[in-house]
Amino acid sequence: MNILAVAAECSPFAKIGGLADVVSALAKEWHGLGHSVRVVLPKYGNIDCQRWNIKPTSSVVAVPIGWWQEYTRLWRGVLPGTDVPVYFLESRDYFDRAGIYGDPDGYPDNDRRFLFLSRAALEIASSIDFVPDIIHAHDWHTAFALAFLKSHYRFHPRFARTAGVFTIHNIAFQGQSDPRRILPLANFPLDQFPGSWFEHDGAVNLMKTGIMFADKITTVSPTYAREIRWTSAGMGMQPYLNLRGADFLGVLNGADYTEWDPQTDPHIAAPYGIETLSDKDRNKAGLLEESVPPHDRTLEIPILGMVSRLTAQKGIDLLLGCIEQFVRTGRARFAILGSGEARYEHALHRLGRRYPTRVLVYTGYNASLSHHVIASSDFLVMPSLFEPCGLTQIYALRYGTVPIVRATGGLADTVEEYDPVTGTGTGFTFGEYSASAFARAIERALRYYRHPVHWNRIRTNGMRQDFSATKSAQQYLNVFRWALEKIGRNPNST
Ligand code: ADP
Ligand code: GLC
Numbered sequence: 001m002n003i004l005a006v007a008a009e010c011s012p013f014a015k016i017g018g019l020a021d022v023v024s025a026l027a028k029e030w031h032g033l034g035h036s037v038r039v040v041l042p043k044y045g046n047i048d049c050q051r052w053n054i055k056p057t058s059s060v061v062a063v064p065i066g067w068w069q070e071y072t073r074l075w076r077g078v079l080p081g082t083d084v085p086v087y088f089l090e091s092r093d094y095f096d097r098a099g100i101y102g103d104p105d106g107y108p109d110n111d112r113r114f115l116f117l118s119r120a121a122l123e124i125a126s127s128i129d130f131v132p133d134i135i136h137a138h139d140w141h142t143a144f145a146l147a148f149l150k151s152h153y154r155f156h157p158r159f160a161r162t163a164g165v166f167t168i169h170n171i172a173f174q175g176q177s178d179p180r181r182i183l184p185l186a187n188f189p190l191d192q193f194p195g196s197w198f199e200h201d202g203a204v205n206l207m208k209t210g211i212m213f214a215d216k217i218t219t220v221s222p223t224y225a226r227e228i229r230w231t232s233a234g235m236g237m238q239p240y241l242n243l244r245g246a247d248f249l250g251v252l253n254g255a256d257y258t259e260w261d262p263q264t265d266p267h268i269a270a271p272y273g274i275e276t277l278s279d280k281d282r283n284k285a286g287l288l289e290e291s292v293p294p295h296d297r298t299l300e301i302p303i304l305g306m307v308s309r310l311t312a313q314k315g316i317d318l319l320l321g322c323i324e325q326f327v328r329t330g331r332a333r334f335a336i337l338g339s340g341e342a343r344y345e346h347a348l349h350r351l352g353r354r355y356p357t358r359v360l361v362y363t364g365y366n367a368s369l370s371h372h373v374i375a376s377s378d379f380l381v382m383p384s385l386f387e388p389c390g391l392t393q394i395y396a397l398r399y400g401t402v403p404i405v406r407a408t409g410g411l412a413d414t415v416e417e418y419d420p421v422t423g424t425g426t427g428f429t430f431g432e433y434s435a436s437a438f439a440r441a442i443e444r445a446l447r448y449y450r451h452p453v454h455w456n457r458i459r460t461n462g463m464r465q466d467f468s469a470t471k472s473a474q475q476y477l478n479v480f481r482w483a484l485e486k487i488g489r490n491p492n493s494t
Helices: 018-032 110-123 140-149 179-186 206-213 222-230 238-243 274-291 316-327 342-354 367-376 392-398 409-414 435-449 452-463 469-486
Strands: 002-006 036-042 055-065 068-078 085-090 134-138 163-168 203-205 216-219 248-250 303-310 333-340 359-363 379-382 402-406 428-430
Touching: 002 018, 002 110, 018 036, 018 134, 018 469, 036 110, 055 110, 068 110, 085 110, 110 134, 110 140, 110 179, 134 140, 134 469, 140 163, 140 179, 140 206, 163 206, 163 469, 179 203, 203 206, 206 238, 216 222, 216 469, 222 238, 222 248, 222 409, 274 367, 274 452, 303 316, 303 342, 303 367, 303 392, 316 333, 316 342, 316 435, 333 342, 333 367, 342 359, 367 392, 379 392, 379 435, 392 402, 392 409, 392 452, 402 409, 402 435, 402 452, 428 435, 435 452
Parallel strands: 002 036, 002 134, 036 085, 134 163, 163 216, 216 248, 303 333, 303 379, 333 359, 379 402, 402 428
Antiparallel strands: 055 068, 068 085
């Protein structure tokens, strides 16, 4: 199959969160399964072209915007360790900035920046000589590509037999825009806007646009698929998801275990596996050596790790609401790597100053440290308010780092409460969104930490789980085949 993936993030070039990991892992897997994959990404100002060997090509592509043309030079690289081509769109106007989205509030022209990406993704097909069977668009940023596919490019020789698939990574971000501004730029008539596939609450809503124009729609876990369809977690999109119900399903994210394997991970102090699990403590010792004075480095105290964007979604309020009851008495340490909202960064640093050997706080984005923290911690906490899938808990399982999670979205699909009677289960879960429910789950977890038989069982149960991207890549291929059938093609002929 020829697959054109279009996204705002792709690991390791441009990453804020799990979207980047998933785009990259899926592309690698499809390639490994013999499919032809191209990834299209903006050339953001902070992409390290030298490090990743990204080079300019001679192609400059004209992109229709409104009644004029804008231009992008194509740069080309490959996903490291593979020969999957990644095309980067150069644009001084749109992408040559330090940030990806311009957090925390977003760049004011994000609608236009991603409109450009979405249109250019189709326009570059001739230059890269690609006839896609599938356009796979991720999140609101690239939803316009599917609207274009079904309208302006419907009879285009390269796209007449192309199906469009839309994957929702987070329905909380919907991409709203003023129709008078964006529709003329996208060449859609303003007079047909009210009640159209673009419109939600009087604005252009790109989440709705993706849902309505795609042949098939997926989201990143089965539980989240149910939540956003039937509950307020859908944030207003429930009627559209219901309208498209027959074409909508959850495909659980998978991990790239070539990147996340404690036996081969180059970022961690000491490799280990199920058979050599005691070596995990050498990582813990390493982390303590780096951050705690010698007299307080005891390995006995459990470390609860967290690697996260610092936003309300991630349940940081619950963490702040109960952390002191565990560190004050020295029953636990926390190692937190995060970046995001200033109010959370400040609150965590305040705790770090108050309990310098018990609350270890690292702010900023640091890929290497994220591996180190996950390998060195005994537990990984994810008290998310909502979580479409979550990847860090999946990584933690492979590292024998026991997840303590709120059972929502993909967390509910990947972490099973430990049952001491049957010896099954991989972590600790709680339901109610409250600091006290979270604290009770931590209490339960700490009890088993002190019990070698159970402790060993929980960790090895987790390490044996297989949430590989290979599985999810195969499920996506099924979705792609259904999408091709939907547009009247024989999926076996690709
Ligand atoms: P989300 O996409 O909502 O942020 P996920 O759990 O799906 O949540 O993915 C988060 C990804 O981002 C993981 O790969 C995690 O290791 C990484 N990550 C989050 N915060 C940081 C950080 N401060 N430094 C490095 N990596 C981070
Ligand atoms: C989003 C979600 C996260 C998910 C990731 C990758 O950022 O918040 O739960 O794992 O996308 O799909």
